[in-house]
Amino acid sequence: MKIGAVSLGWAGRPLPQAMADIAAFGGDCIEINGRPGVHAGLVLDDTSAAQVRRWADEAGLQICAVSGYCDFAQADRAGRLHEVERLLTACRAAHALEVTIVRAFAGDARPGLTLKAAWPWLVEGLQEAARRAAPLGVRLAVENHGRLLNDGSALARLVTEVAAPNVGIMLDTGNFAWAGHDAGQVAADFEAVLPHVLSLHVKDGIWRSTADGAGTTFEFVPAGRGQLPLAEWLAALQAAGFTGAVCSEYEGAGDFREGTRASIAYLLTQRR
Numbered sequence: 001m002k003i004g005a006v007s008l009g010w011a012g013r014p015l016p017q018a019m020a021d022i023a024a025f026g027g028d029c030i031e032i033n034g035r036p037g038v039h040a041g042l043v044l045d046d047t048s049a050a051q052v053r054r055w056a057d058e059a060g061l062q063i064c065a066v067s068g069y070c071d072f073a074q075a076d077r078a079g080r081l082h083e084v085e086r087l088l089t090a091c092r093a094a095h096a097l098e099v100t101i102v103r104a105f106a107g108d109a110r111p112g113l114t115l116k117a118a119w120p121w122l123v124e125g126l127q128e129a130a131r132r133a134a135p136l137g138v139r140l141a142v143e144n145h146g147r148l149l150n151d152g153s154a155l156a157r158l159v160t161e162v163a164a165p166n167v168g169i170m171l172d173t174g175n176f177a178w179a180g181h182d183a184g185q186v187a188a189d190f191e192a193v194l195p196h197v198l199s200l201h202v203k204d205g206i207w208r209s210t211a212d213g214a215g216t217t218f219e220f221v222p223a224g225r226g227q228l229p230l231a232e233w234l235a236a237l238q239a240a241g242f243t244g245a246v247c248s249e250y251e252g253a254g255d256f257r258e259g260t261r262a263s264i265a266y267l268l269t270q271r272r
Contacts, residue, residue, distance in 0.1 A: 001238060002064055003267045004029035006201060006249040008038065009256050015039040015052065019059035021257060025264045029064040030056065031103070031199075031247045034090035045089075049096035064245035065101035065141070065170075065199055066094040072125025073107025073118040073148060080125045087129050087140075095136040101199050101244070103170045104129065104140045106158060109147035118148065123161050130164035141170035141198040144189075150179035152189025159196050169196040172249065173228055174203025177218040183207070183227070190233055197242060201249040202267060204228050220252035222259045224266030234270045 004027035010018035015032065018039070022030055032052070034044045042048060044066065056063050068090030070083040087104055094102050106122045130140055142159065144150050149158065159167055176189040204226030205218045223230060234246070246267055250259035 001243060001271050002029035002062055002245045003027055003264060003271060004031070004061065004064065004245065004247050005260050005264060006031045006033070006067065006247045008033045008067065009250060009260060011038045013040060015042055016055045016059070019055055019061055021260070022264070023059045023061055025261045026268055027061070027248075027264050029062045029245050029247065031065040031067055031201075031245065032063055032097075033067040034093055034102075035067070035069055044093045046092060046096040049093065053097060063097050063099050064247070065103055066090045066097065066099055067103045068140075070105055070125070070129070071108045072122045073110070073113060074121055074125070077124075080121060081128070083125060084129045084132065088132055091133045091136050091138045094138050100137055100139055101141050102133070102138050103199075104142050105145050106142055106149045106155075113148070115148055115154065119158075122149070122158060126158070126162045126167060127164060130162065130167045134164075134166050139166040139168060139198055140164075141168050143170040143201070144172050144175045144193070147179065150175055151181075152176060152192035156192045156196055168198035169193050170199050170201065171197045172201040172203060173230060173233065174205050174218070174220060174251075177205055177207065177228065178203075178220075182216070186228070190236075194236060194240060197237060197244070199244040200237075200246045202230065202246055202263060203249055203251060204230055204263075205252070220250070222250060222252065222266065223248060223263035224269075225262070230266075231270055234267075235272075238272055
């Protein structure tokens with residue numbers, strides 16, 4: 001099980017700085033964000049791949065995934081095909097980097113749009129993206145992200161209905177709780193997605209009552225310091241044969257680098 005971090009937290013900074021930090025924190029892998037402009041002076045494509053691989057080799061890191069972007073919640077087929085092509089940009093970069101995992105999204109919430117209405121668009125978009133990613137040797141890992149599809153059973157059903165051997169799940173451990181699920185729902189979410197997980201983004205947090213006492217919020221904290229059963233989940237994943245990457249994606253308060261350092265330190269204690 002490789003342990004590292006997602007490069008998005010170093011947005012606006014050179015990618016080699018992210019790599020150096022992760023290595024200094026004890027990590028051995030990195031998921032590189034594929035959106036142009038995230039890392040100063042870098043467009044991730046086949047022309048930059050050799051240099052990016054050299055940077056990773058010099059830092060002693062494995063590039064475990066590329067973070068792609070897409071939104072298949074588009075009513076028109078032309079719009080969905082545009083999103084397929086957007087995701088394939090990340091897939092081509094991953095292929096050039098000799099990386100087999102690309103993070104994908106299902107679709108974004110919009111006023112008046114229901115998951116039921118968007119469902120066939122999500123299925124069609126992912127099927128087409130999977131078909132075109134397969135010759136590149138790329139697997140698409142759909143993240144539980146945003147408000148439209150951030151439910152474990154629905155995400156597992158989507159992957160099952162897409163029925164492509166190169167489509168699975170990028171589990172973000174904190175996003176179900178961020179979306180408003182309580183501890184019981186989050187546990188059910190994990191059980192639903194467990195058979196499909198290809199890679200992990202690790203967040204932890206604490207449920208807190210809102211100021212008016214009418215609800216709760218989920219406050220992100222470094223991994224191992226919150227209320228999510230991360231140790232239990234990591235053990236269950238490893239028992240199920242999971243061999244993918246486990247990447248910190250710290251989004252809490254305070255210093256990002258310190259939060260990431262603490263998260264990686266905790267994750268290293270859970271490696272078996």
